[in-house]
Amino acid sequence: MTHQVPFHRLIASDDEIEAMVRTLRSGWLTTGPQVREFESEFARAVGVKDAIAVSSGTAALHLLLLAAGIGPGDEVIVPTLTFTATAASVAHVGARPVLADVDPDSLMLTGAEIERRLTSQTRAVLMVHFAGLHGDMKDLTAAAGPSRLVFEDAAHALPSSRDGRHAGAVSDGAAFSFYATKTLSTGEGGMVILPDREQAARARKLLLHGMSKGALDRYGSGSWWYDIEDLGFKYNMTDVAAALGRQQLTTxxxxxxxxxxxxxxxxxxxxxxxxxxxxxxxxxxxxxxxxxxxxxxxxxxxxxxxxxxxxxxxxxxxxxxxxxxxxxxxxxxxxxxxxxxxxxxxxxxxxxxxxxxxxxxxxxxxxxxxxxxxxxxxxxxxxx
Missing domain, CATH: 3.90.1150.10 (Aspartate Aminotransferase, domain 1)
Structure with a gap:
């Protein structure tokens, strides 16, 4: 019989299973203490001040662009060699994804290609670290110029670094994916990195319906009252997923x-x-x-x-x-x-x-x- 080798297979360690079991036994399943710890530990691992856990890499891309103010009338340069989530997230905030060609060796955007695609409507460039290889962010940033934002689709890139800096820490914002096949997997999940504090605060609010308080705050010792301060989404990560992510982060x-x-x-x-x-x-x-x-x-x-x-x-x-x-x-x-x-x-x-x-x-x-x-x-x- 032919030996079958699947494209991917989950190999869950006893420590990973136990981390999820402990969370199930804690009585708290949705966004709570495990998510907060995961965010803090992930931020330290990547070398950034803050990280925002979400339900998928696609949600991370969507929130990244929304919180940074990308919207109707804007163009965002995206490589054509990527998964649809990269460009579709641009469309979902009302902007236009401007596709671009890639370098035949690295399979990523280059500064020269960005310069060919720039227009007066270009608001941002969205780099994809293809297959996990850390792209040349200096080249892209120089080509984009000081008036435009440069983001990282770092779905493939954990834990890659270049010139001593991790993917996700070298731009105006980044999105990570923890999909089943990724190097760190929570089954589904993602993380948003936004260095700007106001933008990060907006992303946190939008990820849970625009509410002023999450469940942990409302059901704890504080007041039950909340306000809908913006029209947001259901993009929050569960504590069970975060427990798995925390354990995988250690390995x-x-x-x-x-x-x-x-x-x-x-x-x-x-x-x-x-x-x-x-x-x-x-x-x-x-x-x-x-x-x-x-x-x-x-x-x-x-x-x-x-x-x-x-x-x-x-x-x-x-x-x-x-x-x-x-x-x-x-x-x-x-x-x-x-x-x-x-x-x-x-x-x-x-x-x-x-x-x-x-x-x-x-x-x-x-x-x-x-x-x-x-x-x-x-x-x-x-x-x-």
Missing amino acids: LTARRSARRTIVDAYDSAFASHPALQLPSRLDEESHSWHLYVLRLNLDRLHCSRDAFLDQLRQRGIGANVHFIPLHLHSAYQRRYAYRPGDFPQAEGEYQRMISLPLWPGMTARDISAVTTAVLDIAEAELKG
Whole structure:
């Protein structure tokens, strides 16, 4: 029987399970003391003054933009090579997402590309640290200029750092995701970073219906009375999720190291093959290794990326693709008139990208099954 290797598998430690059980037994499930501690501990880990826990990375992006005052009439430059949440969050605050091409090596925005997309309506740039590699924020900030905001979509980037500063701490605001496959996962969840105190206070209010008090304050020893001070959302994180996040935060470095061990094995297996290109990287600290994105040198292969991926899946390897560029999706074509060919670098790289399984807990047998399958297919399809 073929050895099956899923794209991701949850490996919950006893400590993580016990942290959630303790919270369940405490009698408090919604936003409460665990969330407050998680926010404080996360802020210290990333090197910022404050962090705001929310229900998803998408909620984090939405609140980040709203609290920073992005709205109708504004344009926000977003890479086309990202998940829809990055650009859709811009649309949801009434602004226009202006898609941009990416560097063919790093797969991220560059200062030169930002300069090509700037208009008098450009209010902000939203950088995506693709696959977990910490992007060049200095380049982007210089290109954006002092009158525009620069934000980080750091959904992939925990715990990466560059020049001694963590992702999420080098901009006008950042959004993290704790989705199931992320390097720190609460199942669903996210975190907002806003250095401006007034903006952070607004985000905190908006995340729970615009209420002047949360449940912990209303049901505790204080007054039951509250006011709806703004029209907000239901974006708060639960204490159960925060308890899991707090425990994972203590093992974040170890789990990144486990991911790196798998990456090293992949690199070693694929480095010398003429049809395979390894992921871009800088140094040990600059990459969280949320994704391992292998690129196929299609000019050396008889098959397409899709055919290669189909063969991997037939062999039980849960490979995937991250991401279909936004300008190729019908919603972005219908709403903003984008078309295939608009962003040739992103489109060309997308056509040769495969994300391989990468999760702490992968065994030597799992890793061998992945590398063997990739190399077998590459050899069988190799030209010449």
